[in-house]
Amino acid sequence: MTLSPPAAMAKGTLSRQLVVRTTALVAAATILLSLVTGLASFQILQAQLDGRLESALRAWGPGSFPGETKPGDPEGSGLIRIEQRGTEFIYTDVLTESQVVALAAIDPDSTPVTMAIEGLGLYRVQVSHRQGRISVAALPFSAVTTPLTRQLMMAALLTLGSIALAGFGARQVVESSLRPLRRLAGTASQVAGxxxxxxxxxxxxxxxxxxxxxxxxxxxxxxxxxxxxxxxxxxxxxxxxxxxxxxxxxxxxxxxxxxxxxxxxxxxxxxxxxxxxxxxxxxxxxxxxxxxxxxxxxxxxxxxxxxxxxxQPTLALQPTDVTQIVLNAVNDARVAGAGHRWGLDLPDEALTAHADPFRLHQVVANLLANARVHTPAGTTVVTSLRREGEQVVIRVTDDGPGVPAEIRDSVFERFTRAEASRVRHEGGSSTGLGLAIVAAVVAAHGGTVTLESPPGSTTFVVRIPAAFSPTSDGRTVPNS
Ligand SMILES: Nc1ncnc2c1ncn2[C@@H]1O[C@H](COP(=O)(O)OP(=O)(O)OP(=O)(O)O)[C@@H](O)[C@H]1O
Ligand SMILES: [Mg+2]
Structure with missing residues (x-):
């Protein structure tokens, strides 16, 4: 089996794993970095907002209110101010009474809190209790969320960019580093072939x-x-x-x-x-x-x-009438083995192949001799000839006892014969070379011979290409 190299980034390849892992690592690092800087920015922005609340509260003296927008209330900062005098509240005019009540309920000793003011949104609120005076200062929390959102969006874009860059870069590096390994695999599969x-x-x-x-x-x-x-x-x-x-x-x-x-x-x-x-x-x-x-x-x-x-198989190749060869061989076998029944199954038209007629006759004769010698009298032996695609196929089938299981795998090797044949032919002519010769002659013709032995029948199948051309070194190979 020869292996074809997998596509560069195919599933399961080392290159794909390396690229995926490197990219995932870079992605995790950039996401973590974005989160940490986001958190730090949040704390800085919130501290700045708290500082502004603190300085506004400090700047407000017991002076008149409302009408005093400064100090501590720069234009457009959205600063809200509430002053409690006794049971009375004086407050920035954007507020409704219920909003004032909600804001004034905050514990004056607490650190600044973030709270949602109904109708106005999120505010950072601080209450101070100085010299019997209760002041509430509140600034819109958007001073924190707006720049933070902008920063997080930038970070997200940067993260995506760096993931893409890491993926692309890792792919280039991995592919160029693994190229020698691929060439090595190519050489190895060349050897395997x-x-x-x-x-x-x-x-x-x-x-x-x-x-x-x-x-x-x-x-x-x-x-x-x-x-x-x-x-x-x-x-x-x-x-x-x-x-x-x-x-x-x-x-x-x-x-x-x-x-x-x-x-x-x-x-x-x-x-x-x-x-x-x-x-x-x-x-x-x-x-x-x-x-x-x-x-x-x-x-x-x-x-x-x-x-x-x-x-060096030297075959006398020539256009050969295979039908005639099979016919002659079966007739010879009929004479030699009168105790057997000999059947023939030939195609209507003559089949020819570019083959060595003498050697091909020897192949069929050896198979028929086996069917005669290694089966009891009365056995039926049928020889058939077919053209199957580009091949001429000769089948010799008998319904005898079959090739013993212990030699079935090695039956085409030299000197392979069953113990029984050895005994039966003591002094006879069983050498175990017949099928080795069949295999060698068929291989020299560029064909194959196989044994098929379903229960009750034994078939030797010879396939040789219908047309041949000899190669320069004397071997024969099928025409492509
Ligand atoms: N049709 C068959 N039925 C049963 N056994 C067979 C058949 N053909 C071959 N065999 C077994 O395979 C063995 C090998 O066959 P092969 O033709 O190579 O040698 P052989 O017939 O013993 O000797 P020879 O060299 O004379 O042909 C035989 O000894 C026999 O045991
Ligand atoms: Mg034989």
Whole structure:
């Protein structure tokens, strides 16, 4: 699975988290700052207002009232004055009697209070009790609220501005800081997409020098990553070398065994012609030598073929009538396995593919041989051929006992065969190479072979692309 990098600010990304957290932090700090300065301003403004009340009260002498607007009553300040003389009240003419009663009820010894005067709004009020005289001074509280509101609005605008700026700035910084990390992730997923299980082991991908500078944290990861890739490359190359050696050995050994085997078979055949002259058990022994050397020749040919398919599959690709191949293979199987029922399901028109006819025949023949050899007499084997999209699909289905569960996962590997097959074919020809050859030939054609085994039926499905073109290195890949 290769990972595609997430979009820059996608949900769950580190960059998004960093930007969101930084912005939230800046927002919290500016809001807190605005609140604290707002509170301080409130206290200062209120203290100023109280000072004005205090000085107004101090300035008012026992002089005449009303008519005396000064001192302590600058024009437009909205200062209200009430003087109590005995039981009589003298007051600023904006006041009604009930307002005067409410104001005069304030405790003369208290500190200034803020109160709502009905019809006039919020006022800051102070009462003084001096030389038997009770004076009440009140100033509109808007002297505090108006500048404070203005200040809070400014602060709100500033807060919004700084949040936007912090968001934008954090995004720029985070994105540029995380860019090397993204490139590193890109390199890692490039490596993940390489077919490391096959090939010669060279790893052409490295973290670029600019992202492998040990001075930074990301650079250290880059350096470590490159070192790891060096090690992996060395290990893969070593594996490839040893695989090549083993493959070469198998190919050489198989090749070298061919000639002596041919000689043994030749001599055995020669003596068969004169078997009437030989004692019965010598004739039997020679017949066994002949059949076993035949079996060994088959094994050697299989090994040689697998070694060749491994190193460089050379297929004689040509337009091939797959229908004809399937027909021939099933007819051969019918002759070889008269005890089985052989069914055919062919399409109306002939299906052709660019394939190696000899090898493709071997694929179908191996599957049919398995269906014959590994199932009891009476089993029905149906071979079908279809074109599915761009693929030619051959299915060989039998209703026999099925591939034993313990080898189902490894059935296409070399020398995999069930214990029962081993016993059944003791001295016979079960080597466990048939399906390995099927898999290798099909892969060389750019196709796949799979086993489907629902209860009661066993199906081997071969899919090969309907058209092929060979690549320059001799392998074949499907046309895109
Ligand atoms: N149609 C089938 N039904 C049941 N078992 C099967 C079938 N086809 C394959 N097998 C099992 O899979 C094993 C591997 O098959 P494979 O063709 O690779 O080897 P083989 O038939 O044992 O030997 P050979 O090299 O001669 O083909 C067989 O030994 C058998 O146990
Ligand atoms: Mg077989």
């Amino acid at each position: 390489l077919p490391l299980a096959s090939g010669e082991g060279n790893l052409p991908v490295r973290v670029p020098q600019q992202d492998a500078d040990p001075a930074s944290e990301v650079g250290q990861v880059g350096v470590a990553f490159n070192q790891m890739l060096d090690h992996v490359e060395a290990a893969l190359e070593a594996r490839h070398r040893s695989e090549t050696k083993v493959r070469q050995f198998v190919a050489d050994a198989s090749h070298e065994l061919r000639n002596p085997l041919a000689a043994i078979r030749g001599y055995a055949e020669l003596t068969r012609r004169e078997q009437d002259l030989l004692p019965a058990n010598t004739a039997h022994a020679l017949a066994r030598i002949e059949s076993e050397s035949d079996r060994m020749s088959g094994l050697v040919e299989d090994l040689l073929l697998l070694a060749r398919l491994d190193s």
